[in-house]
Structures are given as structure tokens and as C-alpha cells.
Amino acid sequence: MNEISVNIFKALSDLNRLRILKALQSRVLCVCEIRELIGLANSTVSQHLSILKECGFILESKEGKWVNYMINPRPSDLRVSAILSSLDFWINDEDIIITDKKKVAGLDRKIICCS
């Protein structure tokens, strides 16, 4: 990855991307589930995910027709891993993120998708 510092901060400079990172801290999510949580179009969510992926914050893995996204457990960039290993320190004061946390538990892709 070898991202330059400004790109790392740019990736973190959008509230919706911070919401996604924090949601993925709870568990693996597919695009549909994230769209449901955040309330943006699928295509927009996909775009945000690709920015986070590009910097090494998250990984994707295919499972049938779904694409699962998860926090990268072993980022090559030390700054990215520093952020990820202390996510609660860096991101904790936005009301919406606290609300999201509760909602993530109730998300079920069997219900959300296929609609």
C-alpha cells in the first residue's frame, strides 16, 4: 500500500467513512448492510469502501453474491495500524456513531437484501 500521509488523513476526513470503520469494528458487513445503516446509495457506499480499501484500512472477501468487508487485521502501513488498533480513541465523539453501534447488532442481510 505505502500510502502517503495526506491520503490516510483524507480517507478519515469524511464522517460516513468513519461511521463505516466503526461499524466494521463490530463485525463483518456487506455493502447492503452498510447502505442500510448509513442511508446512502449502494454506489456511494461502494465508493467509500474503495477509498478505505485503497489506504489499507479494510479488506474485502467474496462470499457468494455478497462482498464482505472487514477491518484489515494486518495493515502494512504503521499509521493505518495505529489508527485501527485504537479506533475508540480516535473516533468516539460523534453522536451518530453511538447510534450506529446499536443499529449494527440488528442488521440482517437476509432481510435487508433481496428487496
Place this chain on the structure above:
Amino acid sequence: MNEISVNIFKALSDLNRLRILKALQSRVLCVCEIRELIGLANSTVSQHLSILKECGFILESKEGKWVNYMINPRPSDLRVSAILSSLDFWINDEDIIITDKKKVAGLDRKIICCS
């Protein structure tokens, strides 16, 4: 300041602001000196400084007709102080920042200003 996380990352998501932070790591600078280093208009530099100041990254102090800017030695936000106390860890891979470091030493407000 009690800044929310996304604002902190937004403040860091511009290369010119990172350049300013790193330059202030070397020493206190006035707006003219920073304008000379970065190559932007005074008004633009002033705007960048106010964004960094708003988040608590830097402090200003007036000295005659000059306004000196410096790294905030005691930021109230833990995230801001975490960034500032490890600036070399967070910001170190942009070529221009390495170039800037050499130039800062040669800046002299007596020569730069008053022109």
C-alpha cells in the same frame, strides 16, 4: 477545543496544512515566512492557519506587527496531542516536506517581509 474526530482529520487532510505543521515543528514562524515557504497567497495561508488553530494544533501570539504561530505545546484534545507528539511518525513520506525542512532554516522575516 473539544473538536470532533472528523474535524481533526479534515484539518490534516490537506498537504499544505501538513507542510505548515511540519515547518512549525522546526520553529516559530510568521505568516510571511510561511507564505514564502509554501508559495500561496497570504490570505490563503492565513485561512489554513485558522483551520489548524481551530482544532488546537497551533497557537498564535502577537509580536509587534507580526503574528507568530507555533505548535500548541499543551493541546486539550488527546487526539491532537497524540498527533503532535509523534509528528514524524504521522507525516514523513512526502518529498516536499523534506525539501521544506531545509528551506525553513534559511527563512528570515527581516528579508522576506517589508517587500
Place this chain on the structure above:
DNA sequence: TTTATATTTCGGTATTAAACGAAATGATAT
């Protein structure tokens, strides 16, 4: 193979942020 579902890519619009110069402000010196 056709159909259905999930995701990504593309093209375009809307919002946000960066940049400038000019005018206004603040401070010092004449």
C-alpha cells in the same frame, strides 16, 4: 441459458473546500 441479486463502474450534478485579489483591520513608526 435465463433470471435474479449484489456490487461496481460510469456520467453527471450538487456540495464543499482551496485559492486569489481587494478591502478592512491592527499595530508600529513617522
Place this chain on the structure above:
DNA sequence: ATATCATTTCGTTTAATACCGAAATATAAA
């Protein structure tokens, strides 16, 4: 008080980013 210089604020233009819907792609099921 007037002039000068550093800085900030204001109004505007330009560039970057966020967003959407439609079309394209990929996988799975019928």
C-alpha cells in the same frame, strides 16, 4: 494624525469531493 506593513476578512472563481441513478459486471439459482 498619517503612513506603512502584516494579517485577516470578504467576495468570487476554480478545483475536488460526495452523491445519485443507470448501465455494466459477477455470482448464484432456476
